[in-house]
Amino acid sequence: MTQTATKLAAEIRSGQVSSREVTEQLLERIAADTTVNAVVETRPEYAVRAAAVADELVAAGRETGPLHGVPMTIKEAFAVAGMHSTWGNRMFADAVLDWDATVADRLTAAGAIIVGKTNVHAMLADFGQTVNEVYGRTSNPIDPSLVPGGSSGGSAAALAAGLTYLEYGSDLVGSIRLPAAYCGVYGLKPTAGVVPLRGLQPPGEPLLELEFPSMSNVGPLATSAADLRTALRVTGGPAVPSAYSWQLRPPRHRRLADYRVGVVLDHPAARVSAEVGEVLSGLVDRIAASGATIVDGWPAGVDPVEQAEAFGIQVGTTMAAFGDSTESGDFGEVLAHERRRVELRATWQRYFDDIDVFLCPTSFTTAFPHDDRPFDQRTITTSYGEQRYDAQVFWIAHATLTGLPALSMPAGVTRAGLPVGAQVIGPWHEDDTAITFAELLD
Numbered sequence: 001m002t003q004t005a006t007k008l009a010a011e012i013r014s015g016q017v018s019s020r021e022v023t024e025q026l027l028e029r030i031a032a033d034t035t036v037n038a039v040v041e042t043r044p045e046y047a048v049r050a051a052a053v054a055d056e057l058v059a060a061g062r063e064t065g066p067l068h069g070v071p072m073t074i075k076e077a078f079a080v081a082g083m084h085s086t087w088g089n090r091m092f093a094d095a096v097l098d099w100d101a102t103v104a105d106r107l108t109a110a111g112a113i114i115v116g117k118t119n120v121h122a123m124l125a126d127f128g129q130t131v132n133e134v135y136g137r138t139s140n141p142i143d144p145s146l147v148p149g150g151s152s153g154g155s156a157a158a159l160a161a162g163l164t165y166l167e168y169g170s171d172l173v174g175s176i177r178l179p180a181a182y183c184g185v186y187g188l189k190p191t192a193g194v195v196p197l198r199g200l201q202p203p204g205e206p207l208l209e210l211e212f213p214s215m216s217n218v219g220p221l222a223t224s225a226a227d228l229r230t231a232l233r234v235t236g237g238p239a240v241p242s243a244y245s246w247q248l249r250p251p252r253h254r255r256l257a258d259y260r261v262g263v264v265l266d267h268p269a270a271r272v273s274a275e276v277g278e279v280l281s282g283l284v285d286r287i288a289a290s291g292a293t294i295v296d297g298w299p300a301g302v303d304p305v306e307q308a309e310a311f312g313i314q315v316g317t318t319m320a321a322f323g324d325s326t327e328s329g330d331f332g333e334v335l336a337h338e339r340r341r342v343e344l345r346a347t348w349q350r351y352f353d354d355i356d357v358f359l360c361p362t363s364f365t366t367a368f369p370h371d372d373r374p375f376d377q378r379t380i381t382t383s384y385g386e387q388r389y390d391a392q393v394f395w396i397a398h399a400t401l402t403g404l405p406a407l408s409m410p411a412g413v414t415r416a417g418l419p420v421g422a423q424v425i426g427p428w429h430e431d432d433t434a435i436t437f438a439e440l441l442d
Contacts, residue, residue: 003165004165004222004224004226004227005067005072005112005165005166005222005223005225005227005230005231006066006067006226006227006230007173008022008069008070008165009066009067009068009069009070009111009230012054012055012058012068012069012070013058013064013068013069013126015058015059018051018055018069019051019052019054019055019058019068019069019070020048020051020052020054020055022051022069022070022071022270023047023048023050023051023069023071023113023115024048026048026071026163026165027042027044027048027071027116027162029162029163030042030115030116030434032414033161033163035139035141035144035156036138036139036141036144036148036157036158036161036163037119037135037136037137037138037139037141037328038118038119038138038141038148038153038154038157038158038161038163039073039116039117039118039119039152039154039158039163039164040116040117040118040119040134040135040154041076041083041116041117042115042116043114043115043116044081044115044138046082046115047071047113047114047115047116050113051069051071051113054068054069054111054404055069058405059439064111065109065110065111065112065113065234066110066165066230066233066234067107067110067112067230067231067234068071068110068111068259069111069113070111070112070113070165070166071112071113071115071153071164071165071277072107072112072113072114072115072165072166072167073114073115073117073118073158073163073164073166073167073170074103074104074107074114074117074118074121074167074168075117075118075152075154075155075167075168075169075170076088076117076118076120076135076154077118077120077124077151077170077200077201077359078101078103078104078117078168078170078199078200078218079097079099079100079101079104079199079200079206080097080100080101080104080114080117080202081097081098081099081100082096082097082098083096083117083250084096085096085202085203086131086132086134086203086401087120087123087124087202087203088119088120088121088122088123088124088131088132088134088135089122089123089132089133089134089202090133090134090166091298092134092202092203092416093134095203097203098405099206100199101198101199101200102195102196102197102198102199102235102239103168103195103196103199103218103235104168104199105232106234106235107168107235109234110234114131115164116164117160117162118152118154118155118157118167119132119135119136119138119153119154119157119215120132120150120151120152120153120154121150121151121153122141123202124151124152124170124172124175124352126150126151126375127149127150127151127173127174127175127178127297127396128147128149128150128178128368128378128389128392128394129147129148129149129150129153129370129371130147130148130149130150130151130152130153130154130157130179131370132421133172137370138153138154138157139255139370140157140160140182140183140367141157141160141161141183142160142183142417142418142419143367143418144366145369145370146182146367146368146369146418147182147367147368147369147370147371148179148182148183148367148369149175149179149180149181149182149183150175150178150179150180151170151175152166152167152171152175152176152179152187152221153179155168155169155176155179155187155221156169156180156182156183156185156187156221157179157181157183157408159183159185159221159222159223160183160184160185162397165223166220166221166227166231167220167221167222167224168218168219168220168221168231169187169218169219169220169221169289170200170216170217170218170219170233170439171187171189171217171218171326171400172215172216172217172315172400173242173315173393173396173400174362174363174393174396174400176188176189176217176219176221176408177189177362177396177406177407177408177421177423178362178363178392178396178408178421179221180221180407180408180421181362181366181408181419181420181421181423182363182366182367182419182421183419184410184413184419184421185222185223185410186221186222186223186224186225186227186407186408186409186410186438187219187220187221187222187228187406187407187408187409188220188221188228188232188321188405188406188407188431188434188435189217189219189399189400189406190217190218190219190232190236190405190431191403191405191428191429191430191431192214192215192217192402192403192404193403193406194232194236194237194431195217195218195219195232195235195236196209196218196239196431197216197217197218198215198239199211200216200218203440209239215314215315215400215401215403216430217400218235219231219232220232220235224439224442225407225409225435225438225439225442226435226439228407228435228438229248229432229436229439231257231280232248232431232435233246233247233397236248236326239347240313246432247431249314249373249430249431249432250432251431251432251433251435251436251437252428252433253356253433253436253437254436254440255440256287256290256291256292256437256440256441257291257292259287259292259293259356259357259440260292260293260295260355260356261287261292261293261294261355261356261357261358261359261437262295262297262299262306262351262355262357262358262359262360263284263294263295263296263297263360264297264298264358264359264360265277265280265281265357265360265361267304267360267394269304269305269391269394270361270364270387270392270394270395271364271382271384271387271417272361272364272385273364273365273366273383274281274383274384274416275366275383275416275418275420276361276363276364276365276414276415276420278367278379278414279412279413279414279420280361280411280412280420280422281334282409282412283359283412283441284359285420286441287359287441295355298304298348299347299348299350299351299355299358300301300350300351301347301350302344302347302348302351302398304394304398304442307344307371307397307398307401308393308394308397308398310340310344310401310403311343311393311398311400312338312339312393312397313337313340314338314401339353341401343403344401344402345402345403345404345428346438347403348390348398348404348427348428349414349428352426352427352428352430355434355439356426356427356437357424357425357426357433357434358424358425358426359422359423359424359425359441360395360406360422360423361395361421361422361423361424362395362396362408362421362422362423363392363395363396363421364382364387364391364392364394364395365380365382365387365392366414366416366418366419367418367419367421368380368381373390380392396423398425399423399425402427402428403424403428404425404427404428405426405427405428405429405430405431405434406423406424406425406426406434407423407424407425407434407435407438408421408422408424409421409422409423409424409438409441409442410422424437424438
């Protein structure tokens, strides 16, 4: 399966293929999988019925949406009426919800058919692996002995294995971008607040969204940059207006040669392995050969180590805002950290006055072997020795802390055939500048 969701929707609308045929074939592929364990629940009767209706609308010449008739999956942590939402927690193993998350509702309104749900790490509590007591372990389709990333590991693995055409995940500590990098697909963390979080919650009645700033984000994973744009267009915007009421700001440029690209490919805090560095250097060479301007170095005023530490503190604040009292702190400290976060975003925005996108690694490593040791005992073997497990957070921290849009795109593969992810960070509320840059590189 190589077709992208956007192109598939166009073929369904034109009558070249039928939604029912495509949906039935996808369900067959999901049922046949015995190694990846990415899609953990399906609703075949609903999916086939919805696909038949999609084909009838095409035959009748009715207006259709941007994702009309496209079968897709969604991260298990989102509420979807009639489906389980366990968060990989045995306490919630029997929880079936009767309402839809905002993104599920908007994807359906755009014509997509949510055929199933993908696996998550237990309570979304790991950025490198995806395993839980309800559904078990998800593996990387490229090599099942390796991790797919977490906590949206099922999302990225399903795409890489051809078990879905489009996915929607969540990202607080790189949970979209890291799995996308390890599985060789695209994943977008949008500008903070662009896509409503309603419905990304443990089982229960719908929670009201807090106005307290949150670094949690929800966004699409896909097999192309164009699909990221399509999915963001139909899911973005305030929670109250209906779908299609929100518009992406246009990209700054439509030619790769016109881009000014900031680049940092390594840092002692999370040294990039030799094989990852080789692929990323080749990507930068290709960008330079296109005529684009390369500007080396971090933005003026940004200390990446200090910023990564600030990110860790802000994650604690976010957890406290959502009910984890163990992470709460003095209000004055919280306010000071929040002020510093906003100052750092302003620093990055000044940088983007002259630079269009910032390119850096998504992770210092490629996918690595499953590791069942306690979290604080895990390490990752690299070309220069053992690295701390939590060093995976370093490269994704900066965009999350500041709320900037950031996507992971496939940069190439190592000599061993493992995908390498490049992270593209864009200006505040200019998601399509980052998406278009990645699309032009593809």
